[in-house]
Amino acid sequence: MRVIRIAMHTVAGLFALGAGFLFLGGLWLIVLGGSWFYAVAGCLLGYVSYSLIKQHAHAFSTAIVLLIFSVIWALLEVGLDYWQFVPRVSLFLGVACVVTLFYAQLRTHDGVQGGRKMRTPASIVLFGIAFVGIGAGFYPHASVVSKGVLTAEGASSANPPVEHAVNQDWPQYGLSARGTRYSELAEIERSNVTDLQVAWEFKTGDVPTAEAAFQGTPIKIGDMLYVCTPYSKVMAVDAEIGVERWRFDPQVVSKEWQRCRGLASHSAPDDSVTGNVDGSADALCKTRIVLTTLDARLFTLDARSGEACPGFGEHGYVDLLKGLSERAKDSYFPTSAPLVAGDVIVTGARMQDWASGGEPSGVVRGWDIKSGRLVWAWDPAAPKRGHPLPEGETYADETPNFWGTASYDSELGLIYVPTGNQTPDFWGADRLPSSETYNASVVAIDVKTGIDRWHFRTVNHDLHDYDVAAQPILHDLVMGNGESTPVVIVLTKMGQVFVLDRRNGRPVLPVESRAVSVEGAPVGQHPSAVQPYSRASLDYGPLTEKSMWGITALDQLYCRIQFKRMHWKGDFTPISTQKTIMYPGYYGGINWGGGAVDVSSGLLVVNDIRIAHWAQFIKHEDALAAGYNPTGAAGNYAQQRGAPYGVVHGMFTSPLGVPCTAPPYGTLTAIVLRSGEIAWQVPMGSTEDTPLLGAITGLRLPLGMPTMGGPLVTRGGVVFFSGSMDHYLRAMDSGTGKELWKSRLPVGSQATPMTYQGGRTGRQYVVVTAGGSQGPEQERGDYVIAYRLP
Incomplete structure (x- = not known):
């Protein structure tokens, strides 16, 4: 007792x-x-x-x-x-x-x-x-349950599968220059996907460390799979047995933020791709692998041997720093896959968004595929000039950059480029006219002249780092009247999906201007009082005190108190000298991973991130006194040199490290492109591999975790996705979002899966890279894993 x-x-x-x-x-x-x-x-x-x-x-x-x-x-x-x-x-x-x-x-x-x-x-x-x-709690709770309106069996045939009917390969980052990530291969389909097995596994030997991340999606041509590592090395691997055939090391000078999300390729018109790769063609570089490196060089490599193509650029490469100001040496980082548009290579690069004003030009450049000659340059500061500047001249600094991957319509001759912002991203008092015009936009550029035909801005006067990061998707949309409209689908960090006529940039699905608050902006900032909203969106809903979350009522109460203390007036609330909520945060929404279009059903499939951030302006001298510095050693701090304020920022979490907003924190969503209606939406990923208070619990709570990479859709009615925070490759039913199969990966994946047909066996493979997260070194990897049916 x-x-x-x-x-x-x-x-x-x-x-x-x-x-x-x-x-x-x-x-x-x-x-x-x-x-x-x-x-x-x-x-x-x-x-x-x-x-x-x-x-x-x-x-x-x-x-x-x-x-x-x-x-x-x-x-x-x-x-x-x-x-x-x-x-x-x-x-x-x-x-x-x-x-x-x-x-x-x-x-x-x-x-x-x-x-x-x-x-x-x-x-x-x-x-x-x-x-x-x-x-x-161990069973998924879908945000939007499928209504059964669109499945592979009952899908409208108004979107005929014409684009890749005979394409056995995956020659570009998004499968083709259209960026659909939709494959016509259908050996693997709903009824047999549960039988998938590992066919082979390849390790690159280039394990990412520190800030590096293995996020690459391989490309495949003929009998070879080509993959790039975080340090810009390229390997050619036999696509059916996973044995290395060659590797190319550009000897990159080390830089921060090491990534190579993908490669591109080009095959000469008179070349049989399979013959070229297996050695039956004699000419060197009839099929080229296109690589941009971290230290801003552009290479083309012979697909058979891995040798740098002779006659391309100087010393076998093009120096992408030429024509840029001196600062580019330290802040110009090509990390995403280049685009091959006909005979033109299109390049851009990431900048140090938050560090300083005066960053190098965001010029988009087109290079001749054979010689590396600069064919044209689209300069936001002179958008109608088109032709390159004379040797020795420099493109104007501080224009919006392009750091993702572009898309290309060969019939219209237009390249679709997603743009970022003038740096520093959070301060806009001194924005140039070109920045106001082209920030957070998609720009249609003529492939021959380098002059823009039209542009569409997704955010007015962007002050929240809402760059358009995802590759635009080109699709021929058949509406209810049976007429087909060529559209470009623009995905944003706000979770907005803009469906535009790709001939002229006019919205196909309605876009409205809505009033937003400008309250709290410090002197000098001039936030826009209206912002564009599309009928199609991921529907995040309003963020209110009731939206605050916690594992228990105790941490939920903490989050509610913090929410009431912070500055929040709805979407696009201006950052102030008070802690200000950003929702969605600067990661998105929809980030660089983008989406995929199921051409057979007219469904757009996208993954997203649903984490609120906070940000606060702070005087530079106060930041120094508080111990903040440009490296962020004392916390998340954006210095913003040249602006009157730096920015302290971070995720909006409870003392347990759990987000203060309710799950899901990442979803996979299918949108009916004809109407903008959400067909289904499911939480993506569980807490199995997520640390809580520094420990991995192993609990598989499928509440939906932040996602990376993007989806792959096949004619077999399957969506493949691997960019969840738990270590799995998943297969989902494209009509309902139901999980059909999953395979445990050795470490997590941040990449988009791809698929192809083997040339010798005719079997369909699904391939994913797994490099782990930016967490402990023991959770990193260098895996390329291929699956097929037995």
């Missing part, structure tokens, strides 16, 4: 601590204009604690009242949304469960002691509810 009494008093003490936090925090929240629930709950929990100490039966009845009170409150706030409902009541269900364990020791006012007969059924009911509630 003494042991039980000590245990009961210990529990009562813990309840008292929780009650104090709920009550005092709840009062603070009320003062801030928030919910009154927590203060009341703190009072009730305090009485439970007092009653336990007194060994009074009121402990049990009050715990039940508190539980019922929390259930009613949760239903009123969020309905039956599992991931929002359960954390609101879990703490109080746990309190009631624990109190039942002491029921036999509790007495009523007349001194009658509780008994086992009452404790047992109460415990069974309450623990049973807890067991069912916890168990339900």
Whole structure:
């Protein structure tokens, strides 16, 4: 009895601590204009604690009242949304469960002691509810359940599969220059995808360290698969057995942010691609592999031997720093795949977005595939000039850059380029006219002249780093009247999907201008009071106090208090000298991974990130006094040299490191392109490999985690995706989003899968690279893994 009494008093003490936090925090929240629930709950929990100490039966009845009170409150706030409902009541269900364990020791006012007969059924009911509630967390809870409107069997045939009907290869980053990531191969389909097995595994020997990341999607031509590593090395691997045939090392001078997301290729018109690769063609470089390196060089390599193509550039490569200002040496990083548009290679690069003003020009350049000669240069500062500057002249600094991958329509002769921003991204008082015109846009550039035909801006006066990062997708959209419209699909970090006529940039799905708040902007900033919104979007909904989340009511209360203290006036809230919420955060939304179009059904499939960030302007001298520095050693800090403020920023999380917004934090979504309607939306990834307080729990809670890379869609009705935070390659039903199969990877993947048909066996393969996250070194890798049916 003494042991039980000590245990009961210990529990009562813990309840008292929780009650104090709920009550005092709840009062603070009320003062801030928030919910009154927590203060009341703190009072009730305090009485439970007092009653336990007194060994009074009121402990049990009050715990039940508190539980019922929390259930009613949760239903009123969020309905039956599992991931929002359960954390609101879990703490109080746990309190009631624990109190039942002491029921036999509790007495009523007349001194009658509780008994086992009452404790047992109460415990069974309450623990049973807890067991069912916890168990339900291990099953996915879709945001939008498929309505069955579009499946492979019942899909409209109005979008005929014409683009890749006979393409066995994957010659460009997005399969073709159109960037659809849709393959007509269908040996692997819904009914047999569960039989997929590892066919071969190849290790590049180039394991990423520090800030490096293996995010590359291989390309495939003939019998060879070509992959680039984070350090710009290229390997050719036999596509059916995974044996290395050659490798090319450009001897890159080390730079930060090491990545190579992909390669491109070019085959001469009179060349049989398969013959060229297997050695039956004599001429060197009839098929070329195109590589941009971290240290800003452009190579073309012979696909058979890996030798640098003679006659291309000087010394076998083109120096991409030529024509740029001196600062480019330290801040110009080609990380994404180049585009081959006919006989022209199109290049851009990442800049140091947040470091400083005066960054090098964001000029988009077109190079002759054979000679490396600069054919044209689209300069945002002189968009109608087209021709390159004379030798020795420099393109104007501070124009929006292009760091993703472009797309190309060979019939229209147009290249579609996604753009970023004038640096520094968060300060816009001194923006140039070219930046105001072309920031966060898609620009259609004539492949012959380098002059833009049209552009469409997705954000007005972008002050939130909402670059258009994803490769635009070209698709021939058949509307309800049966007419086909050539469209370009532009995916944004705001989760907006702009569907534009790619001939003229006019919206095919309606776009409206909506008023947004400009409140809180410091002197000098001039945020736009209107922003464009498309009918098609991922539908993030409003961010409110009720949207705040936590594993329990305690950390949820913390997040609610922080939310009420921060500056937030809705989408595009201007960053201020007060902590300001950014939602979606600067990672997106939809980032560089982009999407895929199921040509057979007219569905667009995209993955996204749903994490709120916060940012705050800080005077440079105050930042130094607080210990911040450009390397971010004392926290996340963007110096923004040349602007009056730096920016302190980070993810909006609780003390547990858990996001303060409700799950999912990443989804896979299918959108009906004809209407903009969401067909299905499922959480993507579980917590299995996610650290909590520094430890990997291994719990597979499929609440949807932030995603990287992009999806692959096949005519077999399967969506392949590997960029989840848990270490899996997944296959989903393209019509419903239902998970059909998954395979455990040795480390996580941040890349987009690809598929091809083997030339010798005719078998379909699915390939993914796995390099791990930017976490501990033991969780890094250099894997290229191929799957096929037995």
